[in-house]
Amino acid sequence: MGDEERVKLSVGQEQLSKGLQTVGRAVAQRSPLPITSNILLETDGETGGSRLKLSATNLEIAITTWIEAGVDQPGKVTLPARLLTEFVNALPNETVTLSVKPAGHTCHVKAARFEADIKGMDAEEFPRIPTADEQPTAEIGAGLLKAMIEQVAFAAAADDTRPVLTGVQCTFRDNELTLAAADSFRLAIRSGSLGGDSGGDFSIIVPARTLTELSRILPERAGDEEVSVAITVTPNRSQVVFQAPNLHVISRLIEGAFPNVKQLVPNKFQTTVTVNTADFLKAARVASFFSRDNSNMILLDLNPQVEGAQSTNGAALTVTGAAAEVGENHGDLDAVVVGEQMHIAFNARYVADVLGVIQTPQVDLQLTGPGTAAVIRPSDPAADAGEYTHVVMPIQTAH
Numbered sequence: 001m002g003d004e005e006r007v008k009l010s011v012g013q014e015q016l017s018k019g020l021q022t023v024g025r026a027v028a029q030r031s032p033l034p035i036t037s038n039i040l041l042e043t044d045g046e047t048g049g050s051r052l053k054l055s056a057t058n059l060e061i062a063i064t065t066w067i068e069a070g071v072d073q074p075g076k077v078t079l080p081a082r083l084l085t086e087f088v089n090a091l092p093n094e095t096v097t098l099s100v101k102p103a104g105h106t107c108h109v110k111a112a113r114f115e116a117d118i119k120g121m122d123a124e125e126f127p128r129i130p131t132a133d134e135q136p137t138a139e140i141g142a143g144l145l146k147a148m149i150e151q152v153a154f155a156a157a158a159d160d161t162r163p164v165l166t167g168v169q170c171t172f173r174d175n176e177l178t179l180a181a182a183d184s185f186r187l188a189i190r191s192g193s194l195g196g197d198s199g200g201d202f203s204i205i206v207p208a209r210t211l212t213e214l215s216r217i218l219p220e221r222a223g224d225e226e227v228s229v230a231i232t233v234t235p236n237r238s239q240v241v242f243q244a245p246n247l248h249v250i251s252r253l254i255e256g257a258f259p260n261v262k263q264l265v266p267n268k269f270q271t272t273v274t275v276n277t278a279d280f281l282k283a284a285r286v287a288s289f290f291s292r293d294n295s296n297m298i299l300l301d302l303n304p305q306v307e308g309a310q311s312t313n314g315a316a317l318t319v320t321g322a323a324a325e326v327g328e329n330h331g332d333l334d335a336v337v338v339g340e341q342m343h344i345a346f347n348a349r350y351v352a353d354v355l356g357v358i359q360t361p362q363v364d365l366q367l368t369g370p371g372t373a374a375v376i377r378p379s380d381p382a383a384d385a386g387e388y389t390h391v392v393m394p395i396q397t398a399h
Contacts, residue, residue: 007075007100009043011052013091013111015067019054020085022065022247025213027081028058033127035078039085040126041098041107042076043069055129056081057250061210062129063217064248075100076123079107087116130250132241136230138172139195142220142244145229148179148190149215151357151388155188156181156208164256167205170240172198180261181208184393186350187264191387195228204233205258206240210251214242217249265391266368266375271302271339273365274379275317280363281355283331287321288348294323297395298348302367304337321348344370345395351376354390371396 020039028036036058044051044066052069055062077100088096091111099108105120149168157165171178175198178191219227222245230243233253242249287298299320315332322328344367355363360378367374376390 005073005099006102007043007077007098007107008073009052009069009071009099010095010097011067011069013088013093013096016052016096017085017088019052019065019067020081020088022217023054023056023063024081024085025217026056026058026061026063031058033059035121035125036127037081038078038121038126039081040076040078040123042123043071043074055126057127057129059127060207060252061213062127062248062250063213064129064250066246073099077105077107077120078123078126079118079120084109084118087118090114130234130239130241132230132232132234132243132248132250134232134235136243137200137233138177138198138231139228140177140192140231141195142218142227142229144192146215146218146220147359148177148192149211151190152179152181152188153208153211153215154181154353154357155183155186155390157183163254164205164258166208167254167258168208168211169203169205169258169261171203173201174198179211180258182259182261182264185347186354186393187261187389187391188354189261189265189387189389203258204237204240205254205256206251207254210249214249217247218242218244219247264373265389266366266373269339269366269368269375271304271337271342271367273302273317273335273337273367274362275333275335275365277355277358277361277363279333280317280319280365281352283319283333284348284351284355286331287319287329288352290321290326290329291323291348293325294321295395296348297321297345297397298351299343299345299397300365302335302337302342302344304339304341339367342367342370344374345397346374346392347395350392354392358388370394 040055042053044053051066053066055064094112096111107118109116160166169180175194177194180189227244232241240251291297301318316337317333317335319331354376358378360380362379364377364379373391373393
């Protein structure tokens, strides 16, 4: 029967399911190009036909992964991502065979006593996915890159009023990579060491969505080895490729001038608060329950006179959430407050977002005044937290 098929291969259900989920993150949800709702399945002739290559793209990001397969007849086909993924996920953990007849683009998928015919499209119409033929610009540990992305990408703008702010600025300087993201209310900056010299001093802007998807699918370890990610910026600076074992993520770059982030970080402060990170996060989240109907605003009262006090009126740090219609909540925290007494308001979500990605036990909140930007950073620079700085704008109050 093998001679009758244009494509025929077999693959483990679990591996195929995982591969489809990986590349599925790049499938176009709504696109004028219908084939971008499909996944390209292609036998990899470079390794003697022992692997199946899966690719998907929404024309902004492309993801390619490879899985082990037994290939009887090499070839390629594109199949609808959602239907194929749902069907494969529902199959028993058995060998899955896929075969395509010479006429048409219908793929017969079978595992155990389940089988289906899934109609695809001509693989030649699938958008070409570029490969990184150039030498990598830099290399970095996968675990470090994931941590950097998780601490920065959420601060990028959600709307495209200013397209550059929907991206993350990636600055390569000697053996260091710095990621920065900002919207109109906050700024996150994180630096990390590269595995070698990047050989330059330049910046690119990568869509935040691309980096978020990369962090979700990037493996930190392959067996006992830590995974290293090769980063290649194309010579015309239009695309970037992230390469890890059996995984390529390619993204377009955003053109434009990113804000000068160094100028946005205050360097003189009137008050510094050192507080337990988890306690501060819990107090901010609890206060947000009461402030939903009040622009999500929480109030921070800082009193340097009574460190560690436990009463609402005398605590070193009190976090308050209130709305006239629902009531109010006060959370008192042990803290070390150095400097001037202060009353300042923030958006609860912005505070919770940054506290949720800081791994050190304690955090520093540095303030210049109730109407100016505040800085939040890990309080122990010796801890394995990297160089992380987060700037957040307060909410103006009449208090």
